Amino acid sequence: MEEPVALVFEDTDKLAKGFSEFFMKLLDQKEGDFNVALSGGSTPKIWFDHLAENHRLDIDWNRVHLYWGDERCVPPDNNDSNYGMTKLHLIDPIQIPKTNIHRILGEKDPKEAASLYANVLLNNLTKDSIPIFDLVILGMGEDGHTASIFPKEIDLWNSDELCVVATHPTSGQQRISITGKVINNANSVAFLVAGENKTERVKEIFDDEPHAAYYPASQVKPIHGTLHWFLDVSAAKLINDD
Numbered sequence: 001m002e003e004p005v006a007l008v009f010e011d012t013d014k015l016a017k018g019f020s021e022f023f024m025k026l027l028d029q030k031e032g033d034f035n036v037a038l039s040g041g042s043t044p045k046i047w048f049d050h051l052a053e054n055h056r057l058d059i060d061w062n063r064v065h066l067y068w069g070d071e072r073c074v075p076p077d078n079n080d081s082n083y084g085m086t087k088l089h090l091i092d093p094i095q096i097p098k099t100n101i102h103r104i105l106g107e108k109d110p111k112e113a114a115s116l117y118a119n120v121l122l123n124n125l126t127k128d129s130i131p132i133f134d135l136v137i138l139g140m141g142e143d144g145h146t147a148s149i150f151p152k153e154i155d156l157w158n159s160d161e162l163c164v165v166a167t168h169p170t171s172g173q174q175r176i177s178i179t180g181k182v183i184n185n186a187n188s189v190a191f192l193v194a195g196e197n198k199t200e201r202v203k204e205i206f207d208d209e210p211h212a213a214y215y216p217a218s219q220v221k222p223i224h225g226t227l228h229w230f231l232d233v234s235a236a237k238l239i240n241d242d
């Protein structure tokens with residue numbers, strides 16, 4: 001794996017702008033379909049708004065296929081749904097073919113939803129046996145979780161499955177998440193992380209502190225691809241420049 005790249009922005013608006021530029025560069029570098037796994041959380045939401053407002057018309061959305069790295073086990077119109085959030089902030093404002101949207105069916109029985117989504121990934125994104133995303137977008141929680149793999153269930157990261165059922169450690173809400181084998185097989189992985197409450201986790205991961213191994217976010221190491229951290233100054237406060 002190449003060394004991870006950290007890009008630090010003054011605030012979340014600048015982070016969103018910087019990430020849009022990165023996204024469009026990746027799009028330009030590839031011909032044909034571009035398959036991206038989206039994330040839930042507050043920072044992607046700011047990016048969706050930025051994209052919808054500034055790049056609604058200058059991106060060829062026919063080429064972009066939207067997938068999700070994780071989903072809460074709720075119906076799509078529930079406030080907790082990652083698909084629902086994306087629909088409101090990105091899908092509705094842009095013109096993207098319905099056939100380019102590949103959501104996780106959070107309203108189904110969780111095990112069934114995980115297995116159905118694994119089949120979608122296998123059918124659409126596999127040359128051999130592990131799906132290859134052009135880009136996986138991730139957030140990181142204050143506890144070091146990423147996608148919906150939480151520290152308490154870190155074993156799920158190394159699951160043989162492509163998609164698993166996870167449980168939020170405090171709310172008990174069930175989630176569907178892609179696993180480490182899918183994330184680390186992507187051509188490009190990008191974290192969008194902002195806020196003071198992430199500062200310590202970011203530092204521990206960047207300094208490769210022994211404790212960081214308990215954070216699923218520290219396990220993101222694309223085998224053939226690149227890893228970029230898009231951070232705001234608060235989240236990056238304790239990272240060394242060297």
Ligand code: 6PG
Nearest residue numbers: 040041042043139140141146147
């Ligand atoms: C989700 C996620 C999750 C999220 C982090 C960070 O569905 O909740 O995909 O992994 O990205 O919890 O969220 P924030 O950006 O809101 O801190």
